[in-house]
Amino acid sequence: MTSMTPAELAAQLKTGLLSFPVTHFNPDLSFNESGYREHLSWLSQYDVAGLFAAGGTGEGFSLTPAEIDTVVRAAVSEVNGKLPVIAPATGGTVTAIAQAQAAEAAGADGVLLLPPYLTEAGQRGLIEHVSAVCRSTNLGVTVYSRANAILTDVSVAELADRNENLVCLKDGVGNIEMMTRTYARVGDRLTYIGGLPTAETFALPLLQLGVSTYSSAIFNFVPEFALGFYADVLAQDREAVYRKLNEFILPYLDIRDRTKGYAVSIVKAGVTAIGRSAGPVRPPLQDLSEDELAQLTELIGRIK
Numbered sequence: 001m002t003s004m005t006p007a008e009l010a011a012q013l014k015t016g017l018l019s020f021p022v023t024h025f026n027p028d029l030s031f032n033e034s035g036y037r038e039h040l041s042w043l044s045q046y047d048v049a050g051l052f053a054a055g056g057t058g059e060g061f062s063l064t065p066a067e068i069d070t071v072v073r074a075a076v077s078e079v080n081g082k083l084p085v086i087a088p089a090t091g092g093t094v095t096a097i098a099q100a101q102a103a104e105a106a107g108a109d110g111v112l113l114l115p116p117y118l119t120e121a122g123q124r125g126l127i128e129h130v131s132a133v134c135r136s137t138n139l140g141v142t143v144y145s146r147a148n149a150i151l152t153d154v155s156v157a158e159l160a161d162r163n164e165n166l167v168c169l170k171d172g173v174g175n176i177e178m179m180t181r182t183y184a185r186v187g188d189r190l191t192y193i194g195g196l197p198t199a200e201t202f203a204l205p206l207l208q209l210g211v212s213t214y215s216s217a218i219f220n221f222v223p224e225f226a227l228g229f230y231a232d233v234l235a236q237d238r239e240a241v242y243r244k245l246n247e248f249i250l251p252y253l254d255i256r257d258r259t260k261g262y263a264v265s266i267v268k269a270g271v272t273a274i275g276r277s278a279g280p281v282r283p284p285l286q287d288l289s290e291d292e293l294a295q296l297t298e299l300i301g302r303i304k
């Protein structure tokens with residue numbers, strides 16, 4: 001049972017970078033709990049504001065509800081109250097509600113509501129979907145606006161009015177006009193989280209649009225670099241941010257963009273590259289080729 005209210009969760013999440021750990025798999029693609037726990041234990045020496053278990057980078061979309069529950073419980077137990085743990089909810093409304101309730105029962109501190117699978121939906125339907133999930137839990141909810149569930153500023157404002165426990169908007173779209181409109185309309189009622197793939201790429205400009213923190217996938221394998229980059233963004237040190245973009249992030253995107261789904265695969269490859277394997281990704285994702293892994297290893301070596 002969490003001791004954190006939704007308002008406390010929202011305040012906490014904006015105090016630092018957000019960790020989205022990969023989910024470790026064995027060679028047969030089953031969940032490798034000991035590897036996962038060891039990874040969380042290694043990352044726990046670094047200062048972040050929250051941990052999102054089985055998110056996008058954590059391949060939550062490839063896990064069964066029972067596996068998600070196991071991963072969330074492992075994270076809650078390993079983190080042991082030192083950080084808020086946020087659990088995913090996705091799928092149709094009934095499934096997402098079941099996952100939000102399972103998250104609460106597992107002792108998570110919040111829910112990350114991801115887009116439902118496959119179908120597109122209008123704003124009214126999305127509002128009812130998000131509201132139904134919010135009503136089903138006492139936990140603070142972060143809604144992820146992305147893909148087939150992109151919320152307009154008007155919808156976000158209605159959702160914030162109707163649901164006290166909706167506390168964060170995670171943006172995976174990067175539409176400057178929409179972000180400007182949303183912050184102008186909703187202001188600090190919500191905490192805004194940058195959630196585009198390789199969120200570092202957009203962190204400096206999004207800071208001006210009210211986005212005070214972001215989900216860092218690269219934190220999985222270059223945690224010191226990720227934290228230093230975040231500090232440079234907060235300090236609005238343009239020189240340092242652009243130097244680091246040129247040094248690491250932009251060449252990293254060149255490898256990431258070679259194949260669809262690599263935004264996740266490359267993070268696991270990064271963990272392998274530093275000698276801490278998280279195992280393979282599950283299909284339909286595919287692992288980087290040996291050559292790409294070698295290029296990534298060389299790139300990481302440049303900033304170590």
Ligand SMILES: O=C([O-])C(=O)C[C@H](O)[C@@H](O)C(=O)[O-]
Nearest residue numbers: 055056057197198199215217
């Ligand atoms: O659920 C997730 O893993 C994400 O939303 C996205 C990533 O962490 C993304 O922000 C990134 O790749 O840096």
